Structure formats: structure tokens, C-alpha cells
Amino acid sequence: MNQTSLGFFSSRAMAGAGFMVLAGIAFAGLNVVTQWLTMKLGFPATAMAFWQYAFAFLFSLPFLRRVGLSAMRTDYPWRHVVRVVLAAFGVGAWVSGLAHVPIWQAIALVMTSPFFIILGARLFLGERVGAARWAATAVGFAGAMIILEPWSDSFSWAALLPILSALLWGASSLITKSLTSLERPETITVWLLVLLTPINGAIALSAGFTMPDGTALGFLLLAGILTVVAQYLLTLAYTVADAAYVQPFDDLKLPLNVFAGWLVFGYAPTGYLWVGAVLILGASLFIMRNEMRRERAAPATGTV
Secondary structure, X not given: OOHHHHHHHHOHHHHHHHHHHHHHHHHHHXXXXXXXXXXXXXXXXXXXXXXXXXXXXXXXXXHHHHHOHHHHOOXXXXXXXXXXXXXXXXXXXXXXXXXXXOXXXXXXXXXXXXXXXXXXXXXXXXXXXXXXXXXXXHHHHHHHHHHHOOOOOXXXXXXXXXXXXXXXXXXXXXXXXXXXXXXXXXXXXXXXXXXXXHHHHHHHHHOOOOOOOHHHHHHHHHHHHXXXXXXXXXXXXXXXXXXXXXXXXXXXXXXXXXXXXXXXXXXXXXXXXXXXXXXXXXXXXXXXXXXXXXXXXXXXXXXX
16 A cells, blocks of 8 residues: 555545545436336335335344443433434435436425524524524525526425425434533434334325335335445545544535436436525535634633
8 A cells, every 4th residue: 555545545534535526426426316216106105215224224133232221321312213214204304306307306305404404403402603604505595596497387395395404404403403512422323223123114004005125125125235235335535534524525515416417317317406505505614614613712711
């Protein structure tokens, strides 16, 4: 191995960036599998969400065995339950969205999640939201509207499903944020793994349960593996490097998913995608840089 390779792998920052990019590739592959199953094979979205996470749960059993169910001990059980329910409905909205809209549009719209988190943090956590963050949030939503084009004849209400998933995942993230100061990471993770499959199962039963076979079964197994791999790589990225550093690399999921959709389905995004995407990405990066400056300033001023 040459010195350049050694330098790359010895750098925690570069390793974090690499893990984040690999996670984005795994998520893009997962989205392709999801869209193929729901759009091409007509597999029900609710059943897709259940089986994907059921197989992911099976592949996660070694982790559960290592930490033990005793990690679920908590003084905040209902907060965990509500968090996972929101996450489950977010998964359902996302999978249903991929059954109706191209990958490039869905992934661009789901990137509005940080703006919902800002709104929720102000409304429910009482966090102060300055003029700059409000302006960035408005710009981000303007980008989403440009991509949605609700004024055009081609607009479909199904295009709102990725935004609904962003809203639900944002709400789930807010509860997770409130739990991080109260619970161990293992407790937060185990509650998610244990509850997500039965909740998804209840949703799938209410919509008419479907058993997979043949090609669908193979795709669902692949989806379960990709889910575990992507989440593991994401965890590694945040473990080895600062979140503020690796977060911009998460935005690479947009071109990765655009490329995957074009490669597999032949989707050619319109020019409006890039206009809206620039607004969403620019607003997200502005908010991130603004938060970094606030964190650096806090020790010096004695504020939080």
C-alpha cells in the first residue's frame, strides 16, 4: 500500500467522508430495489416496508444478541414508541412515494427534512430560531415547490408523499434528539429495531398482507441487506468523524440517486430539478455552517 493510501485511511475525516459516500451508494441501491418492486412488479408498498425491515431485523440479530434486550430499560417508553411509530409511517410514505414518482424527484423532496426539524424544534422544543434560519428554511421550501411544480398539469398528489416522509422523519428525529441526553445510544437503537417490524406489520395487515415469492423475495432479501449495510456505514461515518464535517457528503445522495434512476429506469430529470436542488442544498449547507459558528461561539460567550 502506498503512502497516499496510508494517509487516506489514517485520516478520520477522510474515513468518515468515505463511509458517508458508501452509505449513499447503498441507499441509492436500496431506492432502486424499492422502486423496481413497487413500480415495476406492483408489490404493495406497505408489504414492501414490512418485509424490508423484517429481513433487516433478522440481519441485525447478532447486534441485538450482543447488547441484550436489557438495553430497552427506560423511564421514557412512550417517547420511544411515538418515535418509532413516526419513523414507521415515514418509511411507509417514502416507499409509497417511490411507487409513483421518479427517484430523482423523491430524493430531492425528502431532503427538506432538516427544515421540518427546524420548525419542530421551535414549536415543540422551544429552541430559538433566528432570522437567518427562518430565511434558509423558506428558501429550502421554495426549492421543493420548484421541483414539485404544483401549478403544472403534470402534478400528482403522490409527489407529496416524499415530503410527508420528510415531515414524519423530521418529527422522529426531534424525539431522538430529546432522547440522546437521557438514554444510551444502545437503548435508542434497540427500541427502534424491536418495534419497527411489528408496527410495519400492523400497517401492512391493515392494507392487506402480501407474501413474497420468486423474484420479489430475492429483491426483498437484497433490500434487507442494503438497509443494514447502509445504516451501519452511516453509523461508522458519524463515529469516526464529526457530524458537521461528514454531513455535506450526505448531500451526494442526490446525484447518486439521479444517476441510479437514469441507469436503471432511464429517468431523465428536468432542468427544474437542479434549480430546486441548488436552493435546497444551499439552504441546508447554510444552516449547517450557521450551527457550526454558534457551537464555536458558545464556549467563548458562556451560552448554549
